[in-house]
Amino acid sequence: MSTYDFEKELERRGTACVKHDLLEPNFGASDLLPMWVADMDIASPDFVLDDLRKRLEHPVLGYTFGSASYYDAILQWLEKHYAIRTQRETLHFIPGIVAGIAFCLQSFTREGDAVTVMTPVYPPFLSLPKHGHRELRHSKLYIENGRFHIDFADLDRQLQGSKLLILSNPHNPGGTVWTREELQQIAALCAKHKVTVISDEIHADLTLPGYRHTSYATVSDEAAAHSVTFMAPSKTFNIAGLASSVAYVPNASLRQTLYDYIDGYELANGNVFAYVGAESAFRKGEEWLKQLLAFLQRNIDYATERLHKELPEVRVIKPEASFLLWMDFSAMGIPHEELKERFIHKAHIALNDGTTFGGSDYEGCFRMNVGCPRRTLDDGLERIFSVLR
Numbered sequence: 313m314s315t316y317d318f319e320k321e322l323e324r325r326g327t328a329c330v331k332h333d334l335l336e337p338n339f340g341a342s343d344l345l346p347m348w349v350a351d352m353d354i355a356s357p358d359f360v361l362d363d364l365r366k367r368l369e370h371p372v373l374g375y376t377f378g379s380a381s382y383y384d385a386i387l388q389w390l391e392k393h394y395a396i397r398t399q400r401e402t403l404h405f406i407p408g409i410v411a412g413i414a415f416c417l418q419s420f421t422r423e424g425d426a427v428t429v430m431t432p433v434y435p436p437f438l439s440l441p442k443h444g445h446r447e448l449r450h451s452k453l454y455i456e457n458g459r460f461h462i463d464f465a466d467l468d469r470q471l472q473g474s475k476l477l478i479l480s481n482p483h484n485p486g487g488t489v490w491t492r493e494e495l496q497q498i499a500a501l502c503a504k505h506k507v508t509v510i511s512d513e514i515h516a517d518l519t520l521p522g523y524r525h526t527s528y529a530t531v532s533d534e535a536a537a538h539s540v541t542f543m544a545p546s547k548t549f550n551i552a553g554l555a556s557s558v559a560y561v562p563n564a565s566l567r568q569t570l571y572d573y574i575d576g577y578e579l580a581n582g583n584v585f586a587y588v589g590a591e592s593a594f595r596k597g598e599e600w601l602k603q604l605l606a607f608l609q610r611n612i613d614y615a616t617e618r619l620h621k622e623l624p625e626v627r628v629i630k631p632e633a634s635f636l637l638w639m640d641f642s643a644m645g646i647p648h649e650e651l652k653e654r655f656i657h658k659a660h661i662a663l664n665d666g667t668t669f670g671g672s673d674y675e676g677c678f679r680m681n682v683g684c685p686r687r688t689l690d691d692g693l694e695r696i697f698s699v700l701r
């Protein structure tokens with residue numbers, strides 16, 4: 313059995329890497345420690361890289377498709393990890409989940425239709441509906457006992473007349489693993505208001521020890537009937553650049569609408585590496601993932617403990633899944649713009665600005681990516697402490 317080394321520091325600059333090479337256009341400075349974009353500063357698994365290299369031994373990179381073997385690897389993963397027993401036709405390759413959300417917006421809604429999201433949330437959940445001139449409705453999450461919770465009375469109001477709910481399951485930011493009961497309540501409300509649900513489960517595989525991911529479509533028959541679920545190996549195995557994900561649509565009528573759009577416009581034909589990389593990850597990734605989760609848990613414990621000790625006023629949401637820490641500095645009384653200025657120009661660190669997750673309600677909040685070697689994490693924490701102590 314291999315022991316994987318997640319502590320190796322890698323030079324990613326110069327690889328057309330969004331996180332390291334696009335600092336200047338996003339932050340106005342390039343000399344920053346990048347702890348923003350949600351990929352990890354660790355190597356993608358050796359078995360995935362080997363299988364990609366092996367494919368390159370064949371000299372033709374012609375048109376390709378998702379083979380029976382590719383779909384079979386996904387079917388096995390879904391059954392083993394999420395108790396989803398399904399058939400090939402309920403799955404459709406998607407070239408990235410953000411693209412998948414756009415396909416759903418186009419398939420299931422029209423201009424002016426209302427789309428509900430639960431804020432704070434991954435920024436494309438906000439920007440895509442806005443771009444498509446949909447009416448965006450926010451249901452604000454609240455924090456209790458260091459965890460995000462859903463205000464179901466408010467969600468009920470927002471869903472009335474909505475066409476679509478875009479759900480992050482688990483939630484980004486904060487890494488909240490929604491429980492079966494919470495998902496059942498969402499499903500009951502969506503059934504009541506005839507809302508279609510997009511359950512974005514990109515972070516599901518990264519559910520940390522002690523928590524259990526529940527796939528939305530498994531919570532009730534009505535949830536299965538009104539949802540599209542997106543899964544991907546991209547966060548799990550640090551292969552986001554392959555743009556390889558999959559939609560699971562158990563309901564035949566939703567499937568027909570979505571597939572008609574995607575296939576009619578030929579939007580999801582996929583590329584050689586997307587299929588090979590995903591299959592390799594799902595077939596060979598169990599042990600790697602187990603070790604990764606232990607590594608992430610250590611980083612999360614370490615970062616949250618240090619933040620708590622050094623900056624007790626800062627409210628940190630400890631993730632139940634994934635590697636993204638949500639930090640609320642507002643109790644320190646420093647204006648948001650001043651915090652940003654200090655982080656970028658004094659600490660030289662790139663964090664995600666909380667207001668991009670839902671507007672001015674999240675002033676004072678920032679998101680930090682702890683999917684990196686401990687030395688990088690230490691460096692990042694020290695930079696934050698140095699401008700706030």
Ligand SMILES: Cc1ncc(COP(=O)(O)O)c(C=O)c1O
Nearest residue numbers: 350408409410434480484512514
């Ligand atoms: C909730 C969520 N959905 C989707 C994505 C991106 O998905 P993709 O790269 O497949 O478009 C991210 C990346 O951070 C995410 O956090």
